[in-house]
Amino acid sequence: MAYSSKVLDHYNNPRNVGSFDREDPNVGTGVVGAPECGDVMKLQIKVNSTSGLIEEAKFKTFGCGSAIASSSLATEWLKGKSLDEALSIKNTEIVEELALPP
């Protein structure tokens, strides 16, 4: 199973790894997945209270190369978007961008 160079890039140079303070009212946190399934992703966004746009995003992921690259890419795409725009990002778009295996 050979990954695309984009996946490898995100794996070796992940964007936006880290954590925000959960208690910060401008921070939204989502954790999905379970260790038994082999995938746990934590995605955090910091929303600018004036503009309503996502200022920053951070992630932490336990999972395979696809999982890591997807979450890393997601944080890149989220920055600068409004919450509505963010919700419209489809997982198929991420799959396509990274040329993920089925």
Add this chain to the structure above:
Amino acid sequence: MSLPIYMDNNSTTRCDPRVVESMLPYFVEQYGNAASRNHSFGWQAEEAVENAREQIGSLIGSSPKEIILTSGATESNNLAIKGVAGMYRKKGNHIITCVTEHKAVLDPCKRLERDGFAVTTLPVDSYGLIDLNELESAITDKTILVSIMMANNEIGTLQPAAEIGQICKRKGVLFHTDAVQAAGKIPVDVEAMGIDLLSLTAHKLYGPKGTGALYVRRKDPRVRLDAMLDGGGHERGMRSGTIAVPGVVGLGTACAIARKELPVESNRLHELRNRLHEGISSRLDHVSLNGHPTRRLPGNLNLSFGFVEGEGLMMGIKDVAVSSGSACTSASLEPSYVLKALGVGDELAHSSIRFGLGRFTTQEEVDYVINDVVRAVNHLRDMSPLYEMHRAGIDLSTVQWTGH
């Protein structure tokens, strides 16, 4: 030292150049069919095959007459299990095996179950060992076969073959063992261990893929098998088909080399394996060993790395060839059933890496791998929400996860 480094010798092995050299004459110069009785081409081939039979037999303490040549251990396992089932069906319909067997044993058993056989699958303890008392109590007067592997391919654990053989002898049940990972790595003696059928394959002992053998006992008792392949009655009627002479010669040479070099090689691998283990666990926390700490194959090391996922880790050590018990790397999306049977838990099963050291593994390679693994695990732990939670003192077993 060149990259990539091969450390997956439980999956397959590189051919020993001496093995390849021994095979070459049988392609272009001595290319006869070993079953051709009437000319020197056939006689030469037959002689080479008989010589190989002896070499194979010597590795396991059997007579050459008891060696049946096959296309590999999957065929050998199928022939042993289905062959005994078919031949001894009137005597009984119960087979006993073990939950950590290779699919080449479990799947034939499944098929027999569909055909009306009863199969008992013994559980294992947290090291992967069966309980001898459980085995003994599972045997009934309808039991015709016990099939338990000598050494496990994933976790390296060695089953108590001699004791199993004793129990089977006492109870008058045939004992088959899948010795694919054990032959050539640890001493095997079919007489001393009371083995009636034994499978092995060339490509796990530095021989070519596509050739294997099944030892079938001829005396005390004389074991008979229903053949799977009909067509000429080769191999005492048990396995028809033209013998793959070059492959068989290769298997023979591989067995002869293994037998000769086993004591020295197993010590060397034992030391290298321990070096790898200590090198990694001295620099990382939350590393656990899967399988028995001492009753294991000399070159096998199976480790789980807490809070990182196996496939992700293999990506991080991309210049090292190993395998993982992670679901992502299996054809199904299930984590390793062997690790599950040990009670390791899905989480740690997803985090496991199997290192298989072999004849051509060097100390330099081991040291490189240690550094690479440590670096990759740390890189992943930096990205891991589980490690973060653990460091914050959260007990992960109490967390309510949401699936997706």
